[in-house]
Amino acid sequence: ETKKRMPESTKEHRVEQVRLLDRFSSKSTNGTLYLTATHLIFVESSSNNSTSAGQEIWVSASGGDCSAGSAGCPLVIQCRNFRMVQFVVQRERDCHDIYSSLLRLLRPVSYEDLYAFSYNPKQNDQQREEGWQLIDLGAEFERMGVPCDQWQLTDVNRDYKVCETYPRDLYVPITASKPIIVGSSKFRSKGRFPVLTYFYQEKKAAVCRCSQPLSGFSARCLEDESLLQAISKANHNSRFVYVMDTRPKLNALANRAAGKGYENEDNYSNIRFQFVGIENIHVMRASLQKLLEVIGSRPLSMSDYLVGLESSGWLRHIKAVVDAAIFLTKAVTVEGVSVLVHCSDGWDRTAQVCSLGSLLMDPYYRTIKGFMVLIEKDWISFGHKFADRCDQLDGDPKEVSPIFTQFLECVWQLTEQFPQAFEFSEWFLLQIHEHVHSCQYGNFLGNNQRQREELQLRERTHSLWAFLMSEKQNYLNPFYSPAYSEAHPVLEPSTLPYHFKFWRNMYHQFDRSMHPRQSILKTILTLRENSRKQLGVTPVATSDPPAAPPTRVQRSNSNTLPPRPDSLILGAPINHKEVQRHEEDDEQEEVGEEAMESTDTERTVEGSSGTDSRKQSYGELEGTYNSDVAKEEPAVVSLEFGVARMTC
């Protein structure tokens, strides 16, 4: 049966007798490693379960480093979905082969090498096309009430001539003429002139975005000033607009020396200028790196963890983004003032703040469909450089940064504060994150719309949104209450530091021993559905009666390659139950270690005689035991405890 599910290409590279280590416990599993063009697959011996990791795998510098005399050669793989896998390969030669093959495969030179171009979910062209039509940004602006008497669609960028990183369709104030727009775009970094991204109908206030002005120390641009004036005039509720520079002031000042900078309040009538102080992509990259170093080390004491969490600065940065979004939201919804948001190029911090702000203001973006629309609009269409930031091709490592991950985390922090306000659950966010990096779907490939059109992604790849929509019932938040959203259209989160939590399910999604052993999500979804059946309620049009999530076998049969969600499983000992667990994220039915062994109840007791019993390890018992007692009463070393420690 194993063979049936193995893709043909796995014959390419196959290594037997590989040991898979769990990084937080002393467990290990033996099996065979297969390397294909797109996947690395580990199959546990004497078991019919396979696991695979996708294209996103990259090998850390320490990978392939062999220590002499050891019982094998370690291969450490760190994935972009924060999975960390440690293999021990028996022969050094095999290890190096895999290592170098991986290095080659993980650094494709052209987009055509990415998985999206070979991924085939057995859909016909029409289905594929329908998938791509699921999200329509024109309709989204209509939903906001644009065009209207103050805002219009401009065709100035129809051919990407004015700004090649913007979409073709842009919305500007009706009083902004083409010469004004073109003039302004020349005064803005990368031509990214101020355009509308969200319209708050109730107060006719607009959220606009752009890049920094090329003001240097004294330059000014009349067209740019008129464009800002036009934005201000388009809102009768307020006599001024806020200009939110999301950078720390120091960074903006430094940019002036390079002929860039920020708006001089003296030159622009009716603006109020404000710095917000979100750090740049390099700081964010280093911060995540630090965080991963801290949480990846073992054993980790509570103090090390908290000190590390603090010194990584990660939650501080998350808080800064949420704070900025709250500022934006208050300006628009309370004061009724239009806001222009920018940073340097206007595609990182600006995307974070505009999208998060919109999410706070508009309940629609807190639905599954609305959230897709939001990402499509503020991230994909406005040119967040996914290819560079997520390192899709062999690019400049200095361009890589977890900006989008931060956005998803900010949303998660909000879902924790408002459990009823979001239609989707955490699992939805995790799936999106997974596929931003998997390159299995075309949505996030490339850096901007123009590039995507050149790559003909709509013709040659599939859309993630259609896939997620087809599995909608798996992503529902059972606590979602539309009535709550009606009563609280605008969310007012608190950003007091103690409301921010470490997002364990993101950064330790694959570290089994780290998770709560029971998740109520599935239980409650099932309960709710059962109760609906009793009531005879026909589920809402979009969601079919919830079928049980497809089992692994069902999915595998329809594909040559293991489908993406299954690739989440690469780790820990595997049995049937385990596989199911991962398919449903944390919705495990099992209870801790015990349940894992429940198929084999004898083992729990039997375990006492061997190292088995140390699977669940409660801290440094061994160490204390040895050192403390040794001084007075030597030679009382418990092998059971001691041995377990040696092996980890």
Next chain:
Amino acid sequence: MEFSEHIKTANVEDVVLRQPLHPPSRGTLCITGHHLLFSDREEGSSRQVLLLLRNIDAIEKSVENLLGYSGFFSKAGLSERTSGSSGTITIKCKDLQVLQLDIPGMEQCLNIAHSIETLSCLDSVSEMYPFFYRPADLSLQDQWGLSSPESYYSQMKELHGRWRLSSVNRDYSVCPSYPPAVIVPNSIDDDTLRKVAKFRQGGRFPVLCYYHRKNGMVIMRSSQPLTGANRKRCKEDELLLQAVIDGSDKGYIIDTRSSQQAQQARMTGGGFESKSCYSHWKRLHRQMERGKALQESLIKLVEACGDESNNMDRWLSKLENSKWLSYVQTALSTAGLLAECVERDGHSVLVHGSEGTDSSLLISTLAQLIMDPCCRTLDGFLALLEREWLQAGHPFQQRCAHSAYSHTRLQQESPVFLLLLDCVWQLWRQFPLALGFSEALLLRLATEVYASDYGTFLCNSDQERCAVGVKDKTHCLFQALLRPREKDYYSNPLYEPTELAIWPSVHPQSLQLWRGFFLRWTQQIRHLEEAQEEIRNMVIEWGKLALS
């Protein structure tokens, strides 16, 4: 009543109350022997706030005598001599709530403050409120408590072969902090027990506290042996422990002190079971913080939660510095170790630290929750608390005399029980289906243990409770919590009993600050509570429909 001598001013009008989660309101303040009563006199509202004086941990007063500044107020000031001065009393409660009262008239303010200070820390147990509390739907004739060593023993038929119920302590003379009946090995007679008791601090000889049905192994607890610097031995003690593991190759002793601390304890007459004398027992040392260190940790954590600097780094640094979460981690992992020894290794375990009235109870309770499904129901959990904390002699009165805000010099205060509740909450977070009770129960207990209408947590031991007649003259909290309406409220609607052990993850990433308790008076947490209440009702509704 004698309370009246402490009350100089019983009523004050025109007081402004500032309370978290409520807008300030103006009304009448009334002080009685046990309560502070505030009634709102504003139009359209009739809010009453009843605060048990016992709940008050600290008060701060500031008075302003405006007459002193008559120079500035010469025009308006002197017109009303009496209201020319005013004062503010800040009341910090043991449930972490902070209230503020603006009281007109300096003298009244000082009188009130004085009354609160005196009445909130009266020492005499029999004058405390539980002795006066008479709710209509409870009767003093009702059964007091849920469980006893006798009933535990008679229910556990499996015990009867090798274990017996001893009443050696029937008059509390062998061990003042133990209940009259205890479970000990069958082969050990009462005379031997008396001798063992002399060898253990406070007379706390090893007794059975848990029998693991799956494999017949047990958890025993005691205090430290009094080996002293001369390494004294006690044949009877060795005999008793040998009888515990009779027929098995070994047992474990989990000492909740580091081995260094255990060594040092010998200098003051205490000690530990040495390998040479207890050859079949393996000692494992796990240092658990107790006493003052734990109290200071709580104080620091509560201070950190009140910090309004809105600075992430500062918050994380203070959280770390408080060490509270480290103690949660240690407690859970030591309990895990204990359960591991019993359930996985299949050996019996003796748990003790020095006195055996704090950390030992903490980890034996947690280990029982981990292993024993019977302890995870609402009734089972309360019965467990009754056995392992009340009957086992945790000195509640000393430990919970003050909480995080008190300025008085600390003596025996230590939030061990609060630490237990926090650990149980962590378990509950990790196994939301396996425990039969709700977070609300843990919050309720965290409040009641410091100030209560019920007699349950009064005194330091069973003996003391008998002496003042707690069981005859007060109502039992646990019985009250099991009344139908309360029981519904404190049950977990998602509860699905499981026979399996629930092994918690003790990685720091898996543990969390108990926001529901430490931040319970903030707007956000209240908001979350409301959401959870709604969710809870939804779930109950779905559950009913799904069953129908």
